[in-house]
Every structure is written in structure tokens, then in C-alpha cells.
Amino acid sequence: MCGIIARVGDGDALAELMTGLRNLEYRGYDSAGVAVRCEDGIDVCKREGETDVLDAALVERHLPGSVGIGHTRWSTHGPPSDANAHPHTDDDGRVAVVHNGIIRNYESLRRELREDGHRFTSETDTEVVPHLVARELDAGADAETAFRAATDRLEGSYALAMVVADEDAVYATRHGSPLVLGLGDDANYLASDVPAFLEFTDRVVYLEDDDVVVLDDAGYRITTTAGDPVDREAETVDWAAGDAQKGVYSHFMRKEIDEQPTSLRQTIEGRTDSTGTVLDAFPPGSLASIENVVFVACGTSYHAAMYGSTLLRRRGVPATAMRANEFAHDPMPMSDRTLVIAVTQSGETADTLASLRVANESPASTLAVTNVVGSTAAREADDAMFIRAGPEVGVAATKTFSSQVAALALLADRFEEDGAGIEFGREPRSKQATARASTTDGGVDAGTIRSLPDDVETVVNDGRAARLAKQYADADSYFFIGRGVGYPVALEGALKFKEITYEHAEGFAAGELKHGPLALVTPSTVIVAVFTGQDDDRTLHNVREAQSRGAPIIGVGPESATEIRDAVDEYLPIPDTDPELAGMLANVHLQLLAYHAAEIRDRAIDKPRNLAKSVTVE
Incomplete structure (x- = not known):
């Protein structure tokens, strides 16, 4: 939900901000806007509608400057409109902020700020943030201190990026919403997702909750909310810029349907051999103690989880799929022989992360099945299995569903090889396996799984x-x-x-x-x-x-x-x-x-x- 882009570096910021917004539009397209630090302060342009509407508005306006932030919105508080579009500013336009997430205590903060004389022009929860920062600046705080003080007042989930007049810097933080740092040769970037800046760099730093980031001419600094330095490892993503472009296709969805043979080959590659299933996270025998499996997921990922739970049950492993938005508030009993599998394409789905955190507080083990290395789910689960589908831009998931199911089929085979699960009644597991084989022509062998990409290509054509x-x-x-x-x-x-x-x-x-x-x-x-x-x-x-x-x-x-x-x-x-x-x-x-x-x-x-x-x- 919502896409954030920020940029600090050499040259003009606006063109790269707009590229980032176009690449992030799958995260929301109700409105879009940019704020650039110019010679005389901050210049903001924002419009209801898709990024093309913002592009048209910018034809007659030039926003010069090398530092800026941008946003494409999926509406939560207030309908799509120019006024509700991000970035939001304080009364004097000294502070501009973009936000992804929900600030749950915004109403009480808004009342407090109004009593102090602050004026609001939108219906959004985000607008309280620049006013909180402005109040701290008025009290004599520097920009970074003011930003920390403002975010300390917030309750809910957020990724925030801010620019301030007279400072060539971007201040940012995350708490429950994704934010990733991109490291380029001539500029550094912040975004909600890697495809935003993939045309400019493939070196990334995945930020964690409550990291505070400052981008300026000297580079970047990451600290905790208390100001202590944090060292986050930079990684190189294996996605090419063209992977997130339509190319000759009219729609990303059709491109991604056609990419399924390739994405499946990537999912399966190196995970089967003559001895069986090869999964780095689960060496042979490591699943033998698991007695039951609970999948948590939402939307398309939930359907993949249902598919996976069916495969496991057929192998004698009690398994069920639950909608993450229900499990988080009404979890089923879990023991130290339970494995909770969170299936999430992005690794950032809020309901699924909430379920994962509930499971992490129980005796159960946890596994994230996700597409994004460095995502919150991958970091917070005990283990992670990556589906390797590559970037998916179309809102309607296609290739990621196929890769999720293929990954879960491989995992199901590893469960069977390890002899996991429990006996049903008095029937030995060997008889269960025989019964399953009699209805499925001997089960899924490695060769059949490896033929999946070619079979899918036949259907695609x-x-x-x-x-x-x-x-x-x-x-x-x-x-x-x-x-x-x-x-x-x-x-x-x-x-x-x-x-x-x-x-x-x-x-x-x-x-x-x-x-x-x-x-x-x-x-x-x-x-x-x-x-x-x-x-x-x-x-x-x-x-x-x-x-x-x-x-x-x-x-x-x-x-x-x-x-x-x-x-x-x-x-x-x-x-x-x-x-x-x-x-x-x-x-x-x-x-x-x-x-x-x-x-x-x-x-x-x-x-x-x-x-x-x-x-x-x-």
C-alpha cells in the first residue's frame, strides 16, 4: 500500500523521483506527488490520479534540486484528492513528509496540534507528522532531533521520509512498513520496494523496524531511535532493471503470465536431484520431528497455502491453512512440534507479519516462504525459503502463485522423505503412503516437477x-x-x-x-x-x-x-x-x-x- 521514493545525490532529482513513482505505481495509484528541496525552500507538486496526471502538471513547472521525496497513494484516510495526496507539509511549508502505513493515534495528535494553532488542509493521518516536526523546530531542535521526537509520538505502522527547507538531506524511518535503501554511484535512494530504483542501482540495504536513516551529501547514516549507530549489510539483488519493465507487452500481467516457465525454473533449480529434494534450510531429517503444520497467508498467497496444506495432508502430515487476518487474533494451539509457514510474496504483508509474530511467541517453529530476500518475514521467521520468481509488478499475482505452489510441493516432498507427521488412528504410515500412491500414480517424482516449466509453457501458448x-x-x-x-x-x-x-x-x-x-x-x-x-x-x-x-x-x-x-x-x-x-x-x-x-x-x-x-x- 502506497509507494515512497526519496533521492539525494548529484544532478537533478525530479526525473529520478518520477521514474521511481512510475515503478512503484502498482502499490497505489489514487494520487501522486513530489517535493524537491530548491534554493528558496521546498517546492511541492501533487495531483489526484495516476502518475501521468502528475507528469502533465510538471510540464509547466520545473522543480530544480538534487534532494527530494515522492509518493504514490493507496487511500486509507480520506478519498483521493489533490489535498489528500502526499507529500504533506506544515503551515509554513518548511517540512514535507511522505508516509506509508496507518497512524492510529492521529486524531488525538491532530486535536493537540490544533489547540497549538496548527492548521490542517487534508483528511489524512499523515499530515500530523510535518506539524509535529515543525513544532519541534520552533522549539529550537535541529531537523534530525525534531524528526526523532515526532516519530516517537506515533502509534501504528509507518514508513516515513522527510525533507526540510535549508537542508540537503532526507530523514527516514520505518516501523511495520517496508523501506529499503539503494546505494548508487552518484546518488542514494530510499523506497518502499527495490523496483523503484532498480534502473539506477542494484546495491541495497534492507532496513529494519525503528532504523532511522539520514541521507545527505556525505552518504548515509543508520541509527536506532536512541541514536546508536547501526551497521546493516549491503546486498546485490539479482534482478535486472528490465525485469520490472513491460517491454513489448501491453500489460505487466500478461508479461508475468508468460514469464512463468522461467520463474518456475528458477524456483526448482538446484532443489531436486537423484536422491530427492534438496532444500538448504532443511537438510535431510530436519523435519522428522514436525507433527503438524499451520499455514498463514492472505489473498493469492492463501490459495497457495491451501494447495500446500493439501499436499502435506496427502503425505500424512496434519496441515491446515488459515487466513492471516484471522490467525493473528484467534490463533490455533501450537507446540514445539508445530511448524508455522507464513506465505507472502512481498514478505511485508501486515496481517501475515502479525500472524508470524504471534507464532514466534509460541513454542512453534516458523518458516517464511517469500519472494523477497531481506524482507521482514524472511528476517523474523526462524527460516526462509525463497520462491525466486523475480519482480512482479501487476497487482493481480500470477507467476508468484505458481512459484509459491512449486516451492510448497518441494517442501511437501521433503516432509515425506523425512517421515514427518503422525500416524492416523492405528494405520501405519507405510499404509498411508501406499494408499496415496495408489491414487496419484506413485506421487510426484523429481522428473515430473522438473517438467513443470515446459508444461506451463504449453498452456501459456x-x-x-x-x-x-x-x-x-x-x-x-x-x-x-x-x-x-x-x-x-x-x-x-x-x-x-x-x-x-x-x-x-x-x-x-x-x-x-x-x-x-x-x-x-x-x-x-x-x-x-x-x-x-x-x-x-x-x-x-x-x-x-x-x-x-x-x-x-x-x-x-x-x-x-x-x-x-x-x-x-x-x-x-x-x-x-x-x-x-x-x-x-x-x-x-x-x-x-x-x-x-x-x-x-x-x-x-x-x-x-x-x-x-x-x-x-x-
Whole structure:
């Protein structure tokens, strides 16, 4: 939520600030603004709307200066407007601040400041910060001391960056919201995410909560809130600047759908060999003592977690997936034989971090499955497993879902190899394994997992989803159904569809259709059914229940499933593979179906209304 960019260095700041804002627009696009330290103070320009609107306003204005901050907003307090756009300033325009997060005690601070004579021009929580700083400056404090004093009054989550008139410096801190430092040859940067400055440098320092950073002509200093120096290691990210650009594509989402074979190869590379699964964080035998697993996640990551929990249960490991926004406030019992797995693309999702912290206070072990090295989740969990999907800019997650599921499939195999879990009743684990093998053709072997990228590429190159999106464009509703690993894929397919088309779409467990949702089925309700090669006869029975009510059926399933192909109205085939991996292939068809349906409707595919990429507020 919201994107921050700051820059201190040689030359003009404005062009690089605008590049950073455009690269961060996936984090919010309700409004955008910049503040540059000029010769006569601070010059601010901000506008409601996307960065293109701000760009147009800046054509007639030049903001000279080498020090500045910028912001692209996802609204929390106050609707999108010029007044509510960041940066916010004090009464005299001496202080300008940008903010990501929520200041929970802003109302009491606002009342206090108003009583002191301060005037407010916005509805935002952020505006209290420059006024707090200005009050400290009026009392004789220097800028850094004033900034520390102001942030000490704040309650909630925040990443803040500030410029002050007459000082060529940026002051910044984070508490519960992400902030990363970029180290360039001629300039240094601060941003909410690495892609903001990836065109200028690939050397980064991941800041931790309550770090205070000062960027100036001398470089940068990191201290604690008490002022003690902090040494944070600089790292080189392995993302190229082009990874975060659209290139020849019209939309990031389509680019990222097409990148899935590559991202999957990166996820799998070096993690399988002739002896089994190779995971650096979990050497052989290290998972043997785990008796149960709890996944915590939100949104698309929650669907990946559901998929992973299904794979683990099939291997005899009791596993459940919980929405992080519920687990954080109502956690399930945990012991020292519990592993809590936080699945989060960014590693900064507020609800997931809250759940991770609850788990860290229990006897349980914790693992972060994330895309971002140096993220808060990766640092705070006991161990981290990186999905290696590369930058994802489209708000609707695509390649990261595939890589999350692939990573969890590898982890599930390591659990099985280590003999983790508990016996069910009196049945020995060996019989459980035999039963599973009989229903999944012997389980997922390393060769099948390694074939995933090529199988996904086959689906990516299949153009039938575009025709079906057009054929059923006039439907009233779209229901997605599946069972087993097909159930979380159905939920994910419905989520993608509603996110970017704004049409009514819902996902259901196939067997639940007759327990209520069937009442909503009409000839104008498209049913998209996911078949995986396991229990397909039962799913087909549920399909026929809807079909008898006149609903058109789109089946997605194995190439060789001729009975299913003959029973449905339209069929999107996937390469024959292990049923446990079939859901991943089916999901790519659903991504393409949603993409083309949104394209037909001329939706803002990369920037769906009311949504943002990284949800850093609870």
C-alpha cells in the first residue's frame, strides 16, 4: 500500500523521483506527488490520479534540486484528492513528509496540534507528522532531533521520509512498513520496494523496524531511535532493471503470465536431484520431528497455502491453512512440534507479519516462504525459503502463485522423505503412503516437477482462453469449482477474474455446489470446472448438476480426459501430469481467461480499482 521514493545525490532529482513513482505505481495509484528541496525552500507538486496526471502538471513547472521525496497513494484516510495526496507539509511549508502505513493515534495528535494553532488542509493521518516536526523546530531542535521526537509520538505502522527547507538531506524511518535503501554511484535512494530504483542501482540495504536513516551529501547514516549507530549489510539483488519493465507487452500481467516457465525454473533449480529434494534450510531429517503444520497467508498467497496444506495432508502430515487476518487474533494451539509457514510474496504483508509474530511467541517453529530476500518475514521467521520468481509488478499475482505452489510441493516432498507427521488412528504410515500412491500414480517424482516449466509453457501458448473469454462475455456470473488441489485453484481463478474484470465471480469446492450455490445457477451462469485427474468422476457429477439447470460448462483438465471433454461445452486441456501438479497447469488457463475477459472490457488490468500490490496495513 502506497509507494515512497526519496533521492539525494548529484544532478537533478525530479526525473529520478518520477521514474521511481512510475515503478512503484502498482502499490497505489489514487494520487501522486513530489517535493524537491530548491534554493528558496521546498517546492511541492501533487495531483489526484495516476502518475501521468502528475507528469502533465510538471510540464509547466520545473522543480530544480538534487534532494527530494515522492509518493504514490493507496487511500486509507480520506478519498483521493489533490489535498489528500502526499507529500504533506506544515503551515509554513518548511517540512514535507511522505508516509506509508496507518497512524492510529492521529486524531488525538491532530486535536493537540490544533489547540497549538496548527492548521490542517487534508483528511489524512499523515499530515500530523510535518506539524509535529515543525513544532519541534520552533522549539529550537535541529531537523534530525525534531524528526526523532515526532516519530516517537506515533502509534501504528509507518514508513516515513522527510525533507526540510535549508537542508540537503532526507530523514527516514520505518516501523511495520517496508523501506529499503539503494546505494548508487552518484546518488542514494530510499523506497518502499527495490523496483523503484532498480534502473539506477542494484546495491541495497534492507532496513529494519525503528532504523532511522539520514541521507545527505556525505552518504548515509543508520541509527536506532536512541541514536546508536547501526551497521546493516549491503546486498546485490539479482534482478535486472528490465525485469520490472513491460517491454513489448501491453500489460505487466500478461508479461508475468508468460514469464512463468522461467520463474518456475528458477524456483526448482538446484532443489531436486537423484536422491530427492534438496532444500538448504532443511537438510535431510530436519523435519522428522514436525507433527503438524499451520499455514498463514492472505489473498493469492492463501490459495497457495491451501494447495500446500493439501499436499502435506496427502503425505500424512496434519496441515491446515488459515487466513492471516484471522490467525493473528484467534490463533490455533501450537507446540514445539508445530511448524508455522507464513506465505507472502512481498514478505511485508501486515496481517501475515502479525500472524508470524504471534507464532514466534509460541513454542512453534516458523518458516517464511517469500519472494523477497531481506524482507521482514524472511528476517523474523526462524527460516526462509525463497520462491525466486523475480519482480512482479501487476497487482493481480500470477507467476508468484505458481512459484509459491512449486516451492510448497518441494517442501511437501521433503516432509515425506523425512517421515514427518503422525500416524492416523492405528494405520501405519507405510499404509498411508501406499494408499496415496495408489491414487496419484506413485506421487510426484523429481522428473515430473522438473517438467513443470515446459508444461506451463504449453498452456501459456494455448490461445483458446481468449476465444472463450469473448464467447461468454455477456454472462451474469462466473462460478469456479474444483476439489482436492483443484479447490484452491478454483478460488484463485475466481479471485483473478473478479479482481481485474469487476464481474461477479465466485469459487467453490465442487461438492458444495449443491449445498446452496446451485440456487444461483441459471443459463447465464458460466461454470468453470477444474479437473486434475483425481476424483474427476465426482467433479463431473457436480458439473452435470449445474448443466441440468442450463449453465454452460468450461472444463479445464488433462489432455487425455476424453470423457470429460465430451461432457462439457468447452474444454481447455493441460498436459498430462501428476494429479498433484495438474492444478498449477489449470491455473494458468484461468489466469489467461481472466486476462482476456478484462481486456475485452477495457479494464485497467495492471491497476484494478481499489486494490494495491503489497498490503502493508491491517
